[in-house]
Every structure is written in structure tokens, then in C-alpha cells.
Amino acid sequence: YYLNLPQGTPQYAIYELNIQDSSSAPTVYSGPTPSGNSNLAAVYFSPNKDRFIIFSNTDTRHYLYWVNSTLQSANRISGTGSVMSASPLAATTITNVQTRSMTIFLYYMDVNTLLNRIVGKVTDNEIHWYANQVVEG
Numbered sequence: 001y002y003l004n005l006p007q008g009t010p011q012y013a014i015y016e017l018n019i020q021d022s023s024s025a026p027t028v029y030s031g032p033t034p035s036g037n038s039n040l041a042a043v044y045f046s047p048n049k050d051r052f053i054i055f056s057n058t059d060t061r062h063y064l065y066w067v068n069s070t071l072q073s074a075n076r077i078s079g080t081g082s083v084m085s086a087s088p089l090a091a092t093t094i095t096n097v098q099t100r101s102m103t104i105f106l107y108y109m110d111v112n113t114l115l116n117r118i119v120g121k122v123t124d125n126e127i128h129w130y131a132n133q134v135v136e137g
Contacts, residue, residue: 080108
């Protein structure tokens with residue numbers, strides 16, 4: 001996954017490159033519109049082969065967003081209204097194969113340069129976010 005400013009358009013786009021052979025072309029997600037200060041974190045959900053892409057848009061909004069790779073529409077992650085401009089993002093997951101669910105732990109820096117963590121539960125191709133908190137220590 002990477003960001004690119006397509007020629008002839010004023011907005012950045014998210015690209016997915018699945019390398020299978022030398023002629024593989026990237027998939028462009030035109031619905032979500034990250035900014036020039038955006039960063040990406042991609043999460044692969046194996047039980048249903050869907051992917052969730054998390055990105056920041058901090059030029060004017062200071063929020064984190066997630067997009068389901070099949071829906072291509074961005075959803076704001078509530079409780080993340082103080083994301084530092086160009087904040088790095090890191091995501092780790094725990095998958096429960098028996099219940100076909102996944103827990104996402106997403107880390108980012110806030111405008112006070114404190115490390116934050118928000119937890120998301122993936123069910124039925126949706127992410128429900130909760131427990132946004134500053135990581136102590």
C-alpha cells in the first residue's frame with residue numbers, strides 16, 4: 001500500500017499493489033482522499049480475505065480514517081480528533097479463527113506528542129472502535 005498524487009487530479013489516492021508478475025497493475029482506491037501529510041497502516045483480515053486500510057488525514061482535519069477495501073469509502077475513527085500532523089501509524093492484530101473476528105491495536109501520536117492507542121473489533125466487514133487512550137510509560 002502506498003500514497004500517490006495522480007497526474008491531473010488535486011487529491012492523493014491510496015494504491016494497493018499485489019505483485020503476481022511483472023505486469024501487475026496497482027488498484028486505486030479513489031473514494032478515500034488522504035492528504036499530503038498522511039500515513040498508512042494496512043491490516044489483512046484472513047478469514048474473509050478482506051483488507052482494512054487505515055490512514056491519517058492531518059492537513060486540516062487531524063483524524064484517522066479506515067476504509068474497507070471492497071467498499072472504498074472512508075470512515076472516520078471517532079475519538080481521534082487530535083492526531084499529530086504526519087503522525088506515524090502502527091497496527092497490530094489478534095485474530096480469533098473460531099469466532100472469525102479480529103482485534104486491531106492502532107498506535108499514533110497526538111498533537112501533544114504523546115503515544116496513543118485505540119482498539120478496534122472487526123465483525124461483519126466493519127470496525128467498531130473503542131478504548132482510545134494515552135499509552136503510559
